[in-house]
Amino acid sequence: TQLLEQSPQFLSIQEGENLTVYCNSSSVFSSLQWYRQEPGEGPVLLVTVVTGGEVKKLKRLTFQFGDARKDSSLHITAAQPGDTGLYLCAGDRGSGNTPLVFGKGTRLSVIA
Amino acid sequence: GAGVSQTPSNKVTEKGKYVELRCDPISGHTALYWYRQSLGQGPEFLIYFQGTGAADDSGLPNDRFFAVRPEGSVSTLKIQRTERGDSAVYLCASSEGPASGNTIYFGEGSWLTVV
Numbered sequence: 001t002q003l004l005e006q007s008p009q010f011l012s013i014q015e016g017e018n019l020t021v022y023c024n025s026s027s028v029f030s031s032l033q034w035y036r037q038e039p040g041e042g043p044v045l046l047v048t049v050v051t052g053g054e055v056k057k058l059k060r061l062t063f064q065f066g067d068a069r070k071d072s073s074l075h076i077t078a079a080q081p082g083d084t085g086l087y088l089c090a091g092d093r094g095s096g097n098t099p100l101v102f103g104k105g106t107r108l109s110v111i112a
Numbered sequence: 113g114a115g116v117s118q119t120p121s122n123k124v125t126e127k128g129k130y131v132e133l134r135c136d137p138i139s140g141h142t143a144l145y146w147y148r149q150s151l152g153q154g155p156e157f158l159i160y161f162q163g164t165g166a167a168d169d170s171g172l173p174n175d176r177f178f179a180v181r182p183e184g185s186v187s188t189l190k191i192q193r194t195e196r197g198d199s200a201v202y203l204c205a206s207s208e209g210p211a212s213g214n215t216i217y218f219g220e221g222s223w224l225t226v227v
């Protein structure tokens with residue numbers, strides 16, 4: 001059973017388009033993190049959302065944490081080829097020593 | 113170095129052989145994690161060290177997998193009697209303290225191929 005479900009699994013869009021990817025769970029998390037991973041590299045943290053309903057912006061990326069802290073979304077405005085990569089969400093169950101649980105990721109391809 | 117360092121970056125081994133993968137975390141980071149990432153999947157938790165001790169090893173798939181961190185810095189993931197299903201990227205990560213509230217930094221991974 002996958003604790004965190006990410007959708008879509010694959011997304012291919014043209015440069016300049018907007019997109020939203022989703023991270024859903026039936027579990028409550030103390031925080032959710034979004035990572036971006038490029039081929040041959042480890043995941044790199046983009047943002048951490050902590051409070052239910054929280055919205056964080058990172059340039060053209062907007063992250064939202066659901067009110068119930070069970071889901072999150074990542075919206076990219078005017079996508080660029082440099083946004084291409086695997087976007088992973090990871091949940092922190094907040095028990096101190098509990099490791100992060102990752103979703104399977106959304107593989108984004110932005111075509112020039 | 114400034115980041116998490118993993119060696120080897122690539123390893124090809126025959127089925128049944130023994131493999132060691134090394135992780136050198138960011139200096140001063142007390143928490144160290146091992147994850148495994150198969151093609152098309154997200155990272156899957158294996159084991160977490162706080163200092164020298166394994167705080168959580170619930171993700172190790174079976175007794176062929178073992179990890180140590182004897183001095184609280186470098187860690188080695190050991191896989192005995194490798195099987196083709198062990199082929200994956202093995203990611204190491206470290207943080208200043210427990211995952212909650214601390215940023216986790218990943219290495220580039222060790223790509224293991226069992227033939």
